[in-house]
Amino acid sequence: MRGHPDAAEIRAWLETGHSAPALEAHLARCGPCAARLEEEARMEEALFEVAEAKPRARPSAAGWALAIVAAAASILLLLGTVTAERTSPSAPPHVDARALDGGVPRDGSVDP
Amino acid sequence: MTALGTTWTRLALLGGARARTEPELCEAALEGDAAAWDALFRLHQRRVLVALLARGVRVDRARDLCQDAWARLIVQQRAGRLRNLTLPGLAIRQALFLAAEENRRARSRRPHLPVHEVEPPADATTFERIVDRDRLARARVVLEGCPPTARRVFERLYAEPGVRHAEVAEELGLSVQRVRQIVCEVRKTLRAALEEGS
Structure with missing residues (x-):
């Protein structure tokens, strides 16, 4: 008859998954230890899920x-x-109107 | 598979004389290779066992259901009903389905208790997850905050089936004891994050 395994022992067994007849027989019979095993297995399963989840x-x-x-x-x-x-020109280049009109202003006045 | 070489070595140890990668083993298993089925069973049985135990299946029943699930997969393959082999998801789903069936039968023998019909999920690779999305995201953030070596050790050990501490230690140039210590620390950190919202 073995004593109650502690959480670390259950975790160690879960980590390997190897057959351990005495421990497994106890875990199958003892209610509190079975509950602890379920809790540890849930955590182990959760860790698998975390590891498998795709990172952001x-x-x-x-x-x-x-x-x-x-x-x-x-x-x-x-x-x-x-x-x-x-730098580009904002206004068209200045053109002297007189040059275009032959040097005579449109109003007919003549510079002295 | 991220480290194909290591996986190859691991499968060489697990699978006997001829070493094959996991996809090769799946392909061979689908063609009825008994040795390939055996190697795949050894590679994934822990994951299937943990999935059953995490859902409250008694340890002795979990061992039997684990065996039965693989046997069912082999029967399905022989009957030509198995075209894809996505592991360990398919084996876990099969084992959980058998567990649910067993529960249903047990309940139906007691007429005063309600009988819950449990149907397997439609998608062969999915099954009920233990961790909800929020907690999963939170744990993932915590994991990403861990040092790169610690994250690598954790992911190699938990996301790849059958990997051993010694292999990870050799690959990362660490001692086996240091790998164990790192896993212990990461587990502790993640446990705290996962328990926070439960």
Whole structure:
């Protein structure tokens, strides 16, 4: 007749799954130990489920680097556009009307 | 399979003279290779046993149901009703179905108790999970917060069937004692996370 196994002993048995006739016979007969076994098995099963669960998708270091390069390129493009707008002429070049009208103003007056 | 070489070695130890990968074993089992069935049983029996015990099946019955489940799979394969072998999910589902059937029969012998019809899930690889989605996500976050070596040790030991502490130790350049210590620490951390919401 064996004594009640503690949680660590049950866990060790669950970890291997190997046959242990004396322990298994006790666990099959003893109500409190059977309850402890179920609790430990639930935890073991939960650990399997955690290990098998797919980890959340996290961007890799390369992904981060690519995103930073893309953001920098966008900023540069934006700055380039603004600068180009500032340097481009905002008004058409000035043309002397007299040159077009043969040197005579439209009102007919003549400079002294 | 993440570490095919290690798995190959492991199956060489488990499967006898000719070493095969798990997909190869499944393929051979589907063709009726008894040695392949034997190797797959040894590889996944602990997982099936734990699944039964976690659902309150008595240990002696769990051992028998575990054997019966594999026997049923072999019968199905011989009858040509098994086209895919997704393990350990299929074996777990079969074992849980047999356990539910046994419960149903026991209840039906007692006429004053309600009889619950338990149908196996439609998808051959799914079965009722122990951990709900929220707790699973929380535990996963906790696991990802563990040091990379600890995470690797835990995932190798729990997500791959039949892997041994010594193999993981050799692969990661650690002592077996250190691997055991790491597993113990990760388990403790995860237990706390899982028990938090239960």
